[in-house]
Each structure stands twice: as structure tokens, then as C-alpha cells.
Amino acid sequence: MYDCYGDVDRVPELLARAEREDGAEAWDELGYRLVLECDLVFPASFAALPRLVRLASRSARARGLAGTIVRCAAGSHGCDDLLAGCAEAIAEFRELLDRHLRSRPDDYLATFRNSIAAEGQYHWSAVLGDFTDDFYQVACPHCAAEVTIAIGGYGRYSAIRDWNLGDADRRDLRPASPDGLSGIGRWMHQTAVRDGEVVLADGITHLFGQAECPRCASVFNIADEYASSHRPLM
Known part of the structure; x- marks a missing residue:
């Protein structure tokens, strides 16, 4: 269960320190041993995940590090068996994150993304x-x-991006009806509404709505096309 330096004993030692004292130095070192800046994770990352989840209810550092490891799980880490063994811990983590979201924390968006x-x-x-x-x-x-596809305070539109002209030939997006959402879009929207995140909820209806192509005028579902191109192969 080696970490990014190839060590097999340092992470358990650091976890034990973190459990005892929640020391900043221990958490800092755990962070760069378990996740590289380029979002690479290692066997020790998944081996540590259940312990991080157990600590996450009382430690923001544990919650954040566990979330980072989970977000990196789609990468080419070669640890699929270890990841599969974390299914129970990840399910527990989902419930913990949901409770944290209900408290409307300052780190709401980061917690939402981890969820x-x-x-x-x-x-x-x-x-x-x-x-x-x-x-x-x-x-x-x-x-x-x-x-x-632009979704922000400056507008909600589809366009062809031009080096000189910027976003040319803008077409207004067609947001989805909340009642028409399904799957992850429905879950995201319902969670944001529940927690009073109005801007986030409205953005999700646009992201899971429809766009008109400025070039051929055809209409397509934004989320479907984005997901088909970017969903990782697991």
C-alpha cells in the first residue's frame, strides 16, 4: 500500500497522529502523500479512505482529503480492486456529506462537488x-x-467562440423544467433547492436543458452531449 513516494509505513503513522491530535503538519503531509497536484492517487489513498471517512464527521481536513480521493477515483490509478473495496466507506461518506450540505456550510460548493x-x-x-x-x-x-455553452451572470446562451469576435451568434438556452429532470440532474437540482442554493439550482436547470447550435440551428440536450464526451470509462 505505497504512497506517492513509494513508502508503505508513513501514511498509517500520519493517520494515527491525525486521529490523536488533528495536527496541521500531519494533515499537510497526508495531503501530498495521498494525492499529487496532477490528481494522481495511489494504493495508500484508497487504503486510507475508510479511516478518513471515520474522521470526516469531526475534521474538515479529513472530509476534504476524502473528497479529493473520491473525485480522483475516475483516473488511471490501477487500483480498481481497492476502490471496489471502498464501496461501503463511500456510501457512508455520501450520507455524511449530505448532512453537511443541510447545514449550509461556507464550503457548500466543494461539498456539493464531492457529493x-x-x-x-x-x-x-x-x-x-x-x-x-x-x-x-x-x-x-x-x-x-x-x-x-455559457451559464453565468453575463448570460445563458450557446455560441460559436471566435478568437477575434468572442462568443458570436448567441442563442438563448432553454432550461429544463424541474419536474422534467431525472437521474443525477434531478438529484443535483433537488439538493440545491432543499438547501436554498437558488443560483445553483437555476444553473442546473440550464445545464440540463437544451441549446440551439448557432451553425446548423439544431437543438440538443446540453448535459447528454457533454456527458457522452467527458464521462470517464470505468
Whole structure:
């Protein structure tokens, strides 16, 4: 169960220190031993996950590190068997994160993204913002044009991005009806509404709504096209 340095005994020692004293130095070292900056994880990362989840109810550092490991689970880490063994811990983590979301914490968006990853929706966890300045690139399923989807305070539209002209030929998005949402879109929207996150909830209806291609004028579902291109192969 080696970490990013190839050590097999350092992470258990650091976890024991963190459990005893919640020391900042121990958490800092755990962070860079379990997850590299390029979002690589290691066998020790998944071996540590159940203990991190147990600590997460009383430690924001444990909750954050566990969330980062879960978000990285879609990568090419070669630890699929270890990840499968974490299913119970991840289910427990989902419940813990949901309780934390209900408290409307300052780190709401980060917790929301970790919750999405714990649901196995890694592509949304990686890109979802707060819808103040969000852009998504999708290919039109009909003409293959690269379409920019903007959802933010400046507008909610589809466009063809031009180097000189910016977002050209804008077309207003067509948000989904909350009652028409299903799957992860429905879960995301209902959770945001429950917790009073109005801007987030409205952004989700646009993200899971429809866009018109500025090039061929065909209409397509934004989330379906984005997910088909970005959903990781597990």
C-alpha cells in the first residue's frame, strides 16, 4: 500500500497522529502523500479512505482529503480492486456529506462537488461551478460544430467562440423544467433547492436543458452531449 513516494509505513503513522491530535503538519503531509497536484492517487489513498471517512464527521481536513480521493477515483490509478473495496466507506461518506450540505456550510460548493463524485458522476464533479462564470464546450451532435455553452451572470446562451469576435451568434438556452429532470440532474437540482442554493439550482436547470447550435440551428440536450464526451470509462 505505497504512497506517492513509494513508502508503505508513513501514511498509517500520519493517520494515527491525525486521529490523536488533528495536527496541521500531519494533515499537510497526508495531503501530498495521498494525492499529487496532477490528481494522481495511489494504493495508500484508497487504503486510507475508510479511516478518513471515520474522521470526516469531526475534521474538515479529513472530509476534504476524502473528497479529493473520491473525485480522483475516475483516473488511471490501477487500483480498481481497492476502490471496489471502498464501496461501503463511500456510501457512508455520501450520507455524511449530505448532512453537511443541510447545514449550509461556507464550503457548500466543494461539498456539493464531492457529493456528486461520491455518486459516481466524476465528470460533473470535475467541472461544476457556481454558475457565476461557467463555460462548457460541447460538439453539436448534428453538424459537429464546437459550441460554447455559457451559464453565468453575463448570460445563458450557446455560441460559436471566435478568437477575434468572442462568443458570436448567441442563442438563448432553454432550461429544463424541474419536474422534467431525472437521474443525477434531478438529484443535483433537488439538493440545491432543499438547501436554498437558488443560483445553483437555476444553473442546473440550464445545464440540463437544451441549446440551439448557432451553425446548423439544431437543438440538443446540453448535459447528454457533454456527458457522452467527458464521462470517464470505468
